[in-house]
Amino acid sequence: MHFGATTLSPAEESLRAEVRDFLAAELPADHFPALGFAARHDPDFSRKLAARGWVGMAIPPEYGGHGRTAVERFIVAEELLAAGAPIGAHFVADRQTGPTLLHYGTEEQRRTFLPGISAAEIFFSxxxxxxxxxxxxxxxxxxxxxxxxxxxxxxxxxxxxxxxxxxxxxxxxxxxxxxxxxxxxxxxxxxxxxxxxxxxxxxxxxxxxxxxxxxxxxxxxxxxxxxxxxxxxSGWKQVTSELAYERSGPDRWLSTFPVLREFLRKAGAAVDDGDATVVGRFAARFWAIRQLSLSVARALDAGQAPAVEAALVKEIGTRFEQDLVEALRVAAEMEVDQGSGSLFQRLLAEAVLNSPGYTLRGGTTEILRSVAAKGLGS
The missing domain is CATH 2.40.110.10 (Butyryl-CoA Dehydrogenase, subunit A, domain 2)
Incomplete structure (x- = not known):
């Protein structure tokens, strides 16, 4: 198991700024943030992203994609998830099915499906x-x-x-x-x-x-x-390789980010030293997981198949999300009056509803720990 240290290049940081400018222009002021990739199914928004070249990024141009890197796709996905953008229509095909078709599909399948995936015209479950x-x-x-x-x-x-x-x-x-x-x-x-x-x-x-x-x-x-x-x-070999795309991405540790951001925005000076310490600890965990996830993206760009590393990222990331939801729930109930109809309370209610599934979908915690343990022993 190996996680290489990595940072973003100036060009990659420029891409991040470009995506943020796009989201500021496209998302309405009253936008209700989605939590994770199970967001609102909005084909029109997905097609706007596709028009900017931000769907099918890692698919080669000969198949309708843009020939960009897994890290560049990581950056775009990170910004979309942090903003709670409505990416539910295209996300699975873009994250998982497209790369699988590229690696294992026939030439006919690639030419049938990949251009439609890249244009946000064909959606997969x-x-x-x-x-x-x-x-x-x-x-x-x-x-x-x-x-x-x-x-x-x-x-x-x-x-x-x-x-x-x-x-x-x-x-x-x-x-x-x-x-x-x-x-x-x-x-x-x-x-x-x-x-x-x-x-x-x-x-x-x-x-x-x-x-x-x-x-x-x-x-x-x-x-x-x-x-x-x-x-x-060869289905087993293929799906285990496919899970490297599913398990390691930003969607495994950014689902709850809009809730945390709204909590901090509304709480402001009401956050006492105890809450600030809790938030700081979560921030440290968040940054560590992000670095691990980014390292997996770099490995994918290098032609590796980091299935074990991806399993570890998913296990740590989804536990982090559940812990964060519980901490915010306690803070909201015990110390900070956010108002029952506030955006924070609505987001928190949705997060509480969804969080039990975080450590189930894409592999349970027990399964992922078993995968990681085998990787450490090999």
């Missing part, structure tokens, strides 16, 4: 988690059976963000039986049309009635051979 599987992705029960010209897929996926609005998702499924009890063998990824025959999308609403996650039932869904992502039987 994830098709990994299943009922009763938790973070043990190798235990998926969704099965694909070979038929003439393709595969028929039957199974159920859950926690499928924005499946009711997006176009496709990459489904992890079993294409051959386990060998000698080895669950990781015989898994593949298939690209499935979320509006295709046999696909049923049902909402999984939050307790407040809001809707982001879905259950997606697949009943004898036909997927042609040209929609197999990567090699048949």
């Amino acid at each position: 994830l098709g990994m988690s299943e009922p009763d599987s938790g973070s043990d992705l190798a235990s998926v029960r969704t099965r694909a059976t070979k038929v003439e010209g393709g595969w028929t897929v039957t199974g159920t996926k859950v926690w499928t963000g924005e499946a009711h609005l997006n176009h496709f998702f990459a489904v992890l499924c079993r294409t051959s039986p386990m060998e000698d009890g080895k669950k990781h063998v015989g898994l593949s990824q298939l690209i499935v049309d979320l509006r295709g025959p046999g696909v049923t999308v049902s909402p999984i609403p939050f307790i407040d009635g809001s809707h982001h996650f879905n259950e997606v039932a697949l009943e004898d869904v036909f997927v042609p051979d040209d929609m197999v992502l990567g090699e048949v039987g």
